Amino acid sequence: MSQNIFLCSETVRPSARWLDAFPEGVCQEQADLVAAVRPGDVVWVEAADGGWLDRLGALVKLLPDCRLVVVSMTPDSAEALAALDRGARGYCHALAVPSMFRDVELVVRHGGLWVGPELMARVVGAAGRALAPQATLQQPLLSEREAEVAREVANGMSNKEIAAKLGITERTVKAHMGAIFEKLGVRDRLQLVLRLSEHRDVSLPVH
Known part of the structure; x- marks a missing residue:
């Protein structure tokens, strides 16, 4: 069964709302990510530092059977377009309500694209x-x-x-x-x- 995996680090952790949306979600560091993912998984990446875009591009190539979603504490159109250009299937606020996280997952898991209504x-x-x-x-x-x-x-x-x-x-x-x-x-x-x-x-x- 496919799963939701949040890419974590020493400074990056999923929000309480993300955890509420996906009680069975997994927090995984990048070094162990490849061994943990399965085809069809949704991998959530936070735009938390200057290197997140390159990391996203590398993950898209490394995990071709997964859907990658970028979450941002300060979402904006330019960042969203950059994420999509690197292969992300979704982009939303890191503090979105649980129901929105589930909507994002549903859309990207079925092959759609989520960038928010605006x-x-x-x-x-x-x-x-x-x-x-x-x-x-x-x-x-x-x-x-x-x-x-x-x-x-x-x-x-x-x-x-x-x-x-x-x-x-x-x-x-x-x-x-x-x-x-x-x-x-x-x-x-x-x-x-x-x-x-x-x-x-x-x-x-x-x-």
């Missing part, structure tokens, strides 16, 4: 503007409401912003997102934008 909205919005899907919806893959939600995702809006604009709850937006992902065969918001742009039969008009 950065994801920026990335998706930039991708949507660059790709500029223009075709109309030629096949009824999505319902009218699902198409509206998908369009706003492509415009870079968060679930909260979509809910406010469409006059529905965030829970309803999440339900629509689940249906959209399933119908279009995508795992995250960025894949959704790419799908809409690559396949004109499911692309949406830009208003």
